[in-house]
Amino acid sequence: NAGVTQTPKFRVLKTGQSMTLLCAQDMNHEYMYWYRQDPGMGLRLIHYSVGEGTTAKGEVPDGYNVSRLKKQNFLLGLESAAPSQTSVYFCASSQLGGELFFGEGSRLTVL
Amino acid sequence: AQSVTQPDIHITVSEGASLELRCNYSYGATPYLFWYVQSPGQGLQLLLKYFSGDTLVQGIKGFEAEFKRSQSSFNLRKPSVHWSDAAEYFCAVGDRGGYNKLIFGAGTRLAVHP
Numbered sequence: 001n002a003g004v005t006q007t008p009k010f011r012v013l014k015t016g017q018s019m020t021l022l023c024a025q026d027m028n029h030e031y032m033y034w035y036r037q038d039p040g041m042g043l044r045l046i047h048y049s050v051g052e053g054t055t056a057k058g059e060v061p062d063g064y065n066v067s068r069l070k071k072q073n074f075l076l077g078l079e080s081a082a083p084s085q086t087s088v089y090f091c092a093s094s095q096l097g098g099e100l101f102f103g104e105g106s107r108l109t110v111l
Numbered sequence: 112a113q114s115v116t117q118p119d120i121h122i123t124v125s126e127g128a129s130l131e132l133r134c135n136y137s138y139g140a141t142p143y144l145f146w147y148v149q150s151p152g153q154g155l156q157l158l159l160k161y162f163s164g165d166t167l168v169q170g171i172k173g174f175e176a177e178f179k180r181s182q183s184s185f186n187l188r189k190p191s192v193h194w195s196d197a198a199e200y201f202c203a204v205g206d207r208g209g210y211n212k213l214i215f216g217a218g219t220r221l222a223v224h225p
Contacts, residue, residue: 004154031211033211033212035215040120040217040218041217042115042117042201042215042216042217042218043155043201043213043215044215045212045213045214048212058212059214090154090155092155094211096211097162097211098211099145099157099160100155100157100211100213102154102155102156103154104152104153104154105152105153105154
């Protein structure tokens, strides 16, 4: 019973490099979310999706892109990484009115 | 705009003591309210939630929270803390407009002394 799985769990990038974080959920949830967690700031919503083929901006979308080509997957991309994007990234999924289920996080360091 | 304030960054209690973690929110109407817990290196786990009805909500692990509309608060309580409760606790408010978008507070880190 995997729930929400994020890959990779750790990554170190140089400024200007690109990368993609993959989130997969096996609960047939409609909604998926990407959050970033920074010390003293809690979790902030980057982008979210309300169904396959849809995406929308959250609180802090700049510098990130997302895609939801399949219902079970939600990808977060950094086209040109910056040190300010050093963070822990969490993916979550839910049904409308239901609780959010979180992955274990992906720690990204940008040098 | 919605916001959530957790006034206490760190709290230390002795094992067996009671606990109250504070949460205040700003929202135009009655929101959905949540408390999540995060153990080190882990994702977030839902402790409890308030959608409507009884303002005292029971959750997992012996936690409860009370919604007080007049104070815009949703404080988390536990009568007797266990060492395993040491973690970071997040209060969150959800938009009744849909999509379950949550706004999180900055978190309260709980330490438990034996």
